[in-house]
Amino acid sequence: MNNNVNSLYVLSAMNRSGYRTTTTRRKIIDAIFSLGNSFTVDDLIQNLPDLGRATIFRNVKVLKDLQIICQVFLDNGQSVYQLDFELNLESHHHHLICSKCKCIQEFNSKELESLLQSVSEAMSFEINTHRLELYGHCSSCKASEPVEVSVSDR
Amino acid sequence: MNNNVNSLYVLSAMNRSGYRTTTTRRKIIDAIFSLGNSFTVDDLIQNLPDLGRATIFRNVKVLKDLQIICQVFLDNGQSVYQLDFELNLESHHHHLICSKCKCIQEFNSKELESLLQSVSEAMSFEINTHRLELYGHCSSCKASEPVEVSVSDR
DNA sequence: ATTGATGCAAAGCTTTTGCATGTTG
DNA sequence: CAACATGCAAAAGCTTTGCATCAAT
Numbered sequence: 270m271n272n273n274v275n276s277l278y279v280l281s282a283m284n285r286s287g288y289r290t291t292t293t294r295r296k297i298i299d300a301i302f303s304l305g306n307s308f309t310v311d312d313l314i315q316n317l318p319d320l321g322r323a324t325i326f327r328n329v330k331v332l333k334d335l336q337i338i339c340q341v342f343l344d345n346g347q348s349v350y351q352l353d354f355e356l357n358l359e360s361h362h363h364h365l366i367c368s369k370c371k372c373i374q375e376f377n378s379k380e381l382e383s384l385l386q387s388v389s390e391a392m393s394f395e396i397n398t399h400r401l402e403l404y405g406h407c408s409s410c411k412a413s414e415p416v417e418v419s420v421s422d423r
Numbered sequence: 424m425n426n427n428v429n430s431l432y433v434l435s436a437m438n439r440s441g442y443r444t445t446t447t448r449r450k451i452i453d454a455i456f457s458l459g460n461s462f463t464v465d466d467l468i469q470n471l472p473d474l475g476r477a478t479i480f481r482n483v484k485v486l487k488d489l490q491i492i493c494q495v496f497l498d499n500g501q502s503v504y505q506l507d508f509e510l511n512l513e514s515h516h517h518h519l520i521c522s523k524c525k526c527i528q529e530f531n532s533k534e535l536e537s538l539l540q541s542v543s544e545a546m547s548f549e550i551n552t553h554r555l556e557l558y559g560h561c562s563s564c565k566a567s568e569p570v571e572v573s574v575s576d577r
Numbered sequence: 578a579t580t581g582a583t584g585c586a587a588a589g590c591t592t593t594t595g596c597a598t599g600t601t602g
Numbered sequence: 603c604a605a606c607a608t609g610c611a612a613a614a615g616c617t618t619t620g621c622a623t624c625a626a627t
Binding site for chain 4: 293320321322323324327328
Binding site: 344368406408 | 494498500502519521528532534535539542543546554557559560561565
């Protein structure tokens with residue numbers, strides 16, 4: 270893996286935006302890369318026990334502001350973050366979120382965008398942004414699907 | 424307005440699911456109708472100062488479980504609730520959320536659903552559910568739009 | 578009467594803030 | 603050395619829980 274290179278890239282991007290390059294930031298960014306596809310702030314806190322929580326929160330906020338990571342909301346409202354510059358440096362996109370392994374795939378679709386545009390025009394609504402999240406099972410989890418068991422709660 | 428009738432309808436739906444009909448519930452449901460299009464738990468707390476917060480949280484949860492209200496996530500991750508049975512007793516739908524007046528319109532589209540289906544098939548992803556939220560300005564807020572001012576923060 | 582519902586206060590979580598100290602440029 | 607970053611602890615929100623009391627069936 271060339272996560273080292275990636276970390277350096279992120280650090281320099283932050284630097285260009287006026288943020289200093291610190292060991293702590295390096296550790297946080299390394300951790301984000303090592304966590305792979307998606308992560309929560311708590312993942313970072315767990316993986317970086319020697320850093321203060323406040324620092325982690327502050328840096329996650331910076332990374333989000335710089336659009337280096339993006340925030341994705343899970344089905345239950347919980348939010349996870351994801352590196353936003355691997356697949357798309359500039360482009361708008363959506364997420365396919367696996368409810369089982371929590372992996373996140375991205376996609377975008379011109380068709381979709383124009384469809385949304387026409388829907389909103391029909392309702393004379395002016396879209397600024399939108400968020401679309403698909404929840405389900407990714408290909409590998411789908412393959413290892415056990416027999417369905419239904420549990421009623423309450 | 425026939426919100427009275429609506430409240431009674433909700434109460435009886437709850438009753439059918441085994442929840443007792445209480446004055447407190449009646450007050451909460453009335454408040455939801457009077458708040459109109461969408462509301463937060465805090466709106467309810469503000470509007471019902473004589474009820475305990477815990478009770479309000481518990482009942483919102485019940486209403487959500489019974490799918491009488493649905494939870495919508497705003498741009499910033501904050502969640503608001505909305506009556507889910509006015510426009511659609513059964514049908515899946517999406518939201519157009521006005522960032523200015525916070526009103527929420529609903530829509531659905533067969534085209535959209537089939538488009539999503541084909542996207543996910545292309546990525547061999549199995550969709551269970553999805554959430555789509557459009558943020559922008561509704562027709563009335565769009566009309567009263569002031570001249571644009573850009574403010575940089577940070 | 579029995580079981581569910583409520584209110585209060587306390588506890589839990591997650592995130593933010595103030596401030597003294599350490600580091601970077 | 604000036605400005606920024608960090609760590610700690612405290613504070614701030616928001617939501618849940620335990621428990622005694624109250625109300626509905």
